[in-house]
Amino acid sequence: ATPSVTLRRLSGVVLGKVAGSILQLALAVKHVVYIFFFALAMWLVVAFSFFQYLHTNSDLAPVFGLTAAFAAASMIPSSGVLRNISDNTQASVLPTLMNT
Numbered sequence: 001a002t003p004s005v006t007l008r009r010l011s012g013v014v015l016g017k018v019a020g021s022i023l024q025l026a027l028a029v030k031h032v033v034y035i036f037f038f039a040l041a042m043w044l045v046v047a048f049s050f051f052q053y054l055h056t057n058s059d060l061a062p063v064f065g066l067t068a069a070f071a072a073a074s075m076i077p078s079s080g081v082l083r084n085i086s087d088n089t090q091a092s093v094l095p096t097l098m099n100t
Contacts, residue, residue, distance in 0.1 A: 008059070012066030019045055019067070020074025028075070030082045038075075038082075045071050 003011075023045065027038035049068035053061050077083065 005062075008063050009066060012063040013070050015063070016049075016067040016070025016072075017074050020071040023071075024075050024077060028077055028082050029085050031085050034085075035082070042072065042075050045075075 023038070023041050027034050027041060029035075029038075046068045049064045049071065053064040053068065056064060
């Protein structure tokens with residue numbers, strides 16, 4: 001039995017939001033090394049999700065499409081500016097997490 005369409009959509013959105021938020025918390029910092037790995041991680045997550053979208057069966061394809069979209073949207077800081085390395089993570093990332 002396959003999960004319902006709503007459950008698949010929900011899992012894609014949740015997976016994307018969680019993956020994007022974790023990467024933003026870990027890597028969205030104004031430092032050359034962090035910026036490099038942040039861009040690499042963003043590219044890899046979206047590329048992997050899109051690859052899975054194209055190569056998986058039709059039941060799971062929407063999950064990976066939504067995962068790619070919501071992960072990319074969640075990785076970008078809400079202010080559009082990377083935080084300083086000394087900034088409090090919770091204060092700078094919380095607005096993005098709450099904009100669900």
